[in-house]
Amino acid sequence: MKTKIHAAAGAIALLTVSAFWLSTVTVELLGDTAAITMVKTSVLAGMAVLIPAMIIAGASGFSLGKGWKNPVVNRKKRRMRIVAANGLLVLLPTAFVLANWAQAGRLDAYFFILQAVELVAGAVNITLLSLNMRDGLSLRRKVVLGAGVR
Numbered sequence: 118m119k120t121k122i123h124a125a126a127g128a129i130a131l132l133t134v135s136a137f138w139l140s141t142v143t144v145e146l147l148g149d150t151a152a153i154t155m156v157k158t159s160v161l162a163g164m165a166v167l168i169p170a171m172i173i174a175g176a177s178g179f180s181l182g183k184g185w186k187n188p189v190v191n192r193k194k195r196r197m198r199i200v201a202a203n204g205l206l207v208l209l210p211t212a213f214v215l216a217n218w219a220q221a222g223r224l225d226a227y228f229f230i231l232q233a234v235e236l237v238a239g240a241v242n243i244t245l246l247s248l249n250m251r252d253g254l255s256l257r258r259k260v261v262l263g264a265g266v267r
Contacts, residue, residue: 119177124253126173131246133167138239145232150224157219161212167204175201178249189252196245207238 137160144156175197182190211231218228 119181120257123174123177123181126170126177127246127250127253129170130167130174131243131250133163133170134239134242134246137163137167138236138243141232141236141239150222153224154219154222157212157216161216164209164212168209171201171204187256189256193249193252196249200242200245200249203238203242208235208242211235211238 140156141160144152148156178193178197182194211234215228215231215235218224218231
C-alpha cells in the first residue's frame with residue numbers, strides 16, 4: 118500500500134510541476150497580461166496540491182528506502198534533497214513574488230528575469246523527479262521479479 122501511495126504522490130508532484138512549467142512557457146509566448154496574471158495566480162494556488170504531494174512522496178520514499186543499501190535508492194534520496202531545497206528556496210518564493218507582481222501589473226524586466234530563474238529551477242525539478250520515477254519503476258520491477266534489491 119505504501120508503494121502505491123508513494124507512486125501516486127510522486128506522479129501528482131511531477132505532473133503538477135510540469136503543468137506549472139508548461140502553462141508558464143505557453144502564456145509567456147502566447148498570452149497577454151491578463152493571461153500571465155491568471156497563470157501566476159493559479160500556480161500559487163496550485164501549491165495547495167504540490168506541497169502535500171511532495172511531502173507525501175518524500176516521507177513515503179524515505180520510509181520505503183529505510184535500511185536499503187542500494188545505490189539506486191541512495192540516488193533517489195540525494196535527488197529528493199535537491200528537489201526539496203529547490204522548491205523551498207527558489208520555486209515557492211518566486212511563485213509568491215511573481216503572483217504578487219503580476220496582480221499588481223508589474224510585468225517589467227525584473228519580473229521576466231525572476232520568471233527565467235523559476236523556469237530553470239522548475240526544469241531542474243522536472244528532470245530530477247522524472248529520474249526518480251524512472252528509478253522507482255526500475256526498483257519495482259526488480260522487487261516484483263525477486264531480484265532482491267535491498
